[in-house]
Amino acid sequence: MLFEEFEVLVKESLSNLFDYAAMETTPLTALFATHSGQSGSKGEFLRKLILESIDTLKPNDKAFDANANEWRTYTILNQRYIENLNSLDVARNLSISERQLRRYQRKAVEALAYRLWDRYQAIYPEARQATPTSDSNIKEFIVNLEEINLWEVVSGVNKLLATTTSEDHVELKTQNNETLWMIESDRIILRQILIGLMNQFFQLLHEFETPNRLLTFSFFRDEEKTTLNIDAPIYIEAGILSNLHTPELKKNLSFWSQEINVQINENHSKEQNKSGLILEFPHPQKKLILVVDDQEPALRMYERYLSRTKLKIVGLTKPSKVVARAKELKPALIVLDIMMPKVDGWEVLQSLKLDEGTRNIPVIVCSAWGEPELATSLGAVGFLKKPVIQRDLLAIIQKLKILDD
Template sequence: MNLTESQSVETAPDEGFVEMIRDILSHLYDYPYLQTHPLADRFGPGKLLTPQERARILRTTILKTIEEMHPGSVPFRSVHARAYNVLNLHYVEGLTIQEVARELAISERQCYRDLRKAEESLAAVLWAARVVSETGSAEGLGVIARGNLVHREAARLSPEVSEINVCTLLEGALEAVKALAVQRGVQYEMRIAADAIVIRVDRLLVRQALVSALSYAVQNASPQTVVRLDAFPVANAIRVQIAFTAQKERKGASESLVAAQQLARRAGGECVLETKPFGELTLNLTFRQSSHCCVLVIDDNAGLIELLQRYLTGEPYEVMGASDGREGLFLASERRPDVIVLDIMMPQQDGWEVLQRLKTQEKTKDIPVIVCSVLNDPELAFSLGACEFLAKPVTRDRLLTALKRCQ
């Protein structure tokens, strides 16, 4: 997690804070409990939000911080991935300690030890990034909490993948920060390796990520200096580098950096801030080609939609969500997703009815449907036209396997 722009705080959390984080983890899917949790006001401007919003921000902050602990491309059972895996498998995916130990091929005793250490590591990161909003003002919302809001807002957008000319995209992003650059006394120059670099991405998310990254660079560049943009193709992706000489004290636009990172990740890429000698900083934004396999998740539980989105981050899938059957039927008809993941227990219109309508409408009858429910009745699902059945709680591997079978 990039905490470069955070305020300096105590380096280690007290035991009481660690215990509160453990308590949240044990009630991660209990929204009424989280609404009244002592930490519900610590990761956002509590006085400005409803109890439901406070609970959602608290839960999303915990989940995103766990996800940031993922070590990247290492073997699943590697010791370097142990902290992430024990937290994710036990608290997010709902596996018992015995099941986690079997998954990781370790003893239950070792699993308990690793879980305690991982909980302490998670608490340490949250302690360093915590926000105590005593004034109740919008400024009281910390960079991590606001980053989670950006992620949530971006998740609401339906994927709009198309072929984009990178030069045109960059020119549009530069136009958005032009006035700000003039105010700050900063110039910029753009260099493109080829005039016609075209990539298939979500235009809106990539543009917003570029604008946020440029805003961060312009606001933190030394006056009378040049912000340099380079764009060039890499393996099945495009990389944009934004280099600038930073002011001695960078105090502004940390939220723009977090927004760029969240938006880039949501677009299937990444945004990394690299520090170089003599005050030089480089923002590296990498956007991968989208295979445009669109997955529509119809579930009244927003947390489940967010979980599946995290599971599919970095995979060749675009996820859009629908909070009820009516919205799901509309999106299925209008957007024609490649696969639909359908919950059963929903208000007003349950999943069985939605599935029947999907299979009788001309526009949607051929779309593969994966029923995902706590109601363990795969035979009924198959009889109504579902191609796969997933019993909740869902693991990442089971989801990916089901999606591959439906393609």
């Protein structure tokens, strides 16, 4: 069975998760329940397996936050298929449009399908050759860049390949700990890249019959990038990448590494008798929002509200310096308070719109007074009534497409 066929079955099973008759007759039941050794309802076994797999999509190191990117996959699956909410309600809960929900839902179902696919591969090893690699799949696959923990992804792949490493007598050693190794990438694609590279290492270790079959994973981080080194105690003069065993793997690595913005380079040394690969993940350049408020607690509130977005917040308490600071920073958005001493927000807004260097920067006005019409007439693109609520702030930023690439 190809992965595409398998994913369709997962979608159908999700839609019928609490339809007992449908769960008993779905082909997924035959694939999993017949190998489970259990004697009860096969449909109930499959339902529990799906629910457990959804549960594994919870981030391990993050407190629950329905609006956080890390929780989005789990939240969508839980609300749509377990709580059985309609699309409109889920979109409202997540402060996103229905169109965005459809896109994220496809990714969520796909992520779940891959979790179940891993289980399927363990039962049917030949399925490992049926992962999505064709040109048509490449064109149709939707890349979902999000903040993920590189250490967790590597550890998860190591667990997935535990049977293979045991059979080939390969030892995996992960250095450093699980904290701080956050990157922006697509979890599913990165897992496939790592699986392909590790299988390449396994084959080379087997071919060269090295007695010390150890793969070491090391993590490094600086201001510009996070780096993963994968090293093996064997010297291959031509390098790892030039020895890729199939043209398909070479093509996929070349294509997908560009899609998720990871650079893969050789790292081998004859003197140290080692060959390895360096995977570099550049840190994303965050869009900047200039928040103008004379109260420091308010600035910290905005930082907290937007802490899980890809936005960098710069606070400014002196309204007289807004125009100069905006010219210097060139922010994607200015959030402007009205009630400030000496120079109020209306004067600042007028100055911004009269200056050629700042007039095109979108401004959101925040005020305890209900004056959205005045804000619009002076050139603001949005109005938030104080006290500002996180959901309202995220909604207007989403509407302005500030979070879009």
